[in-house]
Amino acid sequence: MSHEPRVLLGPGPSNVHPRVFQAMISPILGYLDPVFLDAMDETMSRLRYLFQTQNELTVTLPGTGMAAMEAAICNVVEPGDEVIVGIHGFFGQRMAEIVERHGGTAIKVEVGFGQVIGADQIGQALDDHPNAKMVAVVHGETSSGIGQPLAEIGKLVRDRGKLFLVDTVCSLGGADIPVGDLLIDICYSGGQKCIGGPAGISCITLNDRAQEVLQARSNAVDTWYLDLMLIKKYWFADRVYHHTAPGPMVFALKEALEIIQEEGLENRVARHKEAGDLLKNGLTDLGLELFGDPENRLSMLTCVMIPDGADDADVRGRLLNDFGIEIVGGFGPLKGKAWRIGLMGYSATERNVHYLLAALREILGA
Numbered sequence: 621m622s623h624e625p626r627v628l629l630g631p632g633p634s635n636v637h638p639r640v641f642q643a644m645i646s647p648i649l650g651y652l653d654p655v656f657l658d659a660m661d662e663t664m665s666r667l668r669y670l671f672q673t674q675n676e677l678t679v680t681l682p683g684t685g686m687a688a689m690e691a692a693i694c695n696v697v698e699p700g701d702e703v704i705v706g707i708h709g710f711f712g713q714r715m716a717e718i719v720e721r722h723g724g725t726a727i728k729v730e731v732g733f734g735q736v737i738g739a740d741q742i743g744q745a746l747d748d749h750p751n752a753k754m755v756a757v758v759h760g761e762t763s764s765g766i767g768q769p770l771a772e773i774g775k776l777v778r779d780r781g782k783l784f785l786v787d788t789v790c791s792l793g794g795a796d797i798p799v800g801d802l803l804i805d806i807c808y809s810g811g812q813k814c815i816g817g818p819a820g821i822s823c824i825t826l827n828d829r830a831q832e833v834l835q836a837r838s839n840a841v842d843t844w845y846l847d848l849m850l851i852k853k854y855w856f857a858d859r860v861y862h863h864t865a866p867g868p869m870v871f872a873l874k875e876a877l878e879i880i881q882e883e884g885l886e887n888r889v890a891r892h893k894e895a896g897d898l899l900k901n902g903l904t905d906l907g908l909e910l911f912g913d914p915e916n917r918l919s920m921l922t923c924v925m926i927p928d929g930a931d932d933a934d935v936r937g938r939l940l941n942d943f944g945i946e947i948v949g950g951f952g953p954l955k956g957k958a959w960r961i962g963l964m965g966y967s968a969t970e971r972n973v974h975y976l977l978a979a980l981r982e983i984l985g986a
């Protein structure tokens with residue numbers, strides 16, 4: 621091994637279960653090998669469990685979470701389409717940018733870092749833009765540690781007959797996100813955070829309403845690689861070649877999904893909550909101040925203000941070099957002012973929380 625393992629307590633990637641590594645070194649198979657096709661089917665079925673949906677089109681995509689974000693947007697947006705984008709941090713801003721790059725107009729409903737978007741704000745935007753095709757929001761804002769409530773927005777969007785797109789890259793696998801019950805039409809996530817798989821593979825689910833919108837497009841999707849209707853032909857009966865599936869990544873994700881089912885989603889969400897609460901209480905006991913709306917803080921990502929007198933780079937450097945622990949600095953308005961501490965997937969353990977708190981106590985002299 622060329623480097624020592626780390627205790628990954630940043631905003632992703634997180635540590636993975638040894639079984640996931642093992643799966644990554646499974647023998648390589650052809651993309652149409654019957655064993656591989658079975659693995660694809662099993663992966664789809666396990667993904668449906670994770671997304672809590674019956675949606676047939678629930679597949680993996682080659683590429684990180686950004687590939688899924690881009691796919692979710694570019695398959696819907698045609699030139700001139702309006703999309704209402706709720707922005708409560710960095711990744712919402714990215715969604716808006718991607719809408720515009722694909723020729724759409726992003727109607728931004730923006731609140732400050734650390735806050736959540738009100739359903740009334742989305743309602744107002746829908747009133748003001750009756751032709752909007754979709755409403756897009758990020759659930760877990762990895763940049764602020766805040767989770768956006770979804771239920772009310774889902775109802776509003778469905779009542780108006782629009783599509784509802786939700787990014788769960790940060791939170792899926794560590795939070796309860798019943799895609800069907802929340803009336804989400806398109807939802808995606810990435811492998812490397814609470815799902816406990818590798819970076820480089822992502823997943824997406826679309827219901828029939830969303831597929832109807834895709835099928836009714838007047839123009840072809842403006843990227844060939846992420847055209848979901850082409851990708852669907854490979855995942856389902858036709859098995860038409862689209863790209864060479866990244867076998868080791870699919871096997872690793874499938875293993876991570878199997879581990880999730882063995883643990884049970886409810887237990888897994890509870891584990892993330894217990895670890896997250898332990899961390900938040902421990903940081904507060906050390907005299908540190910947590911960032912953002914206390915009502916909507918995420919379990920899996922805690923944003924904490926850097927205490928006066930502590931040097932951001934020095935503390936993070938000592939955590940990494942002396943203790944092998946990775947935490948990550950703040951983003952945008954929080955750059956140099958906050959730390960982001962992740963407890964995701966296999967990393968979300970009480971043991972890791974105690975280890976990090978002990979290390980911080982020593983470094984900060986608290």
Ligand SMILES: Cc1ncc(COP(=O)(O)O)c(C=O)c1O
Pocket residue numbers: 631632684685686687689711758760761762763787788789790810819
């Ligand atoms: C909320 C959110 N969306 C999208 C992404 C993009 O995922 P990736 O970095 O895997 O491309 C991230 C990554 O941190 C994220 O946190």
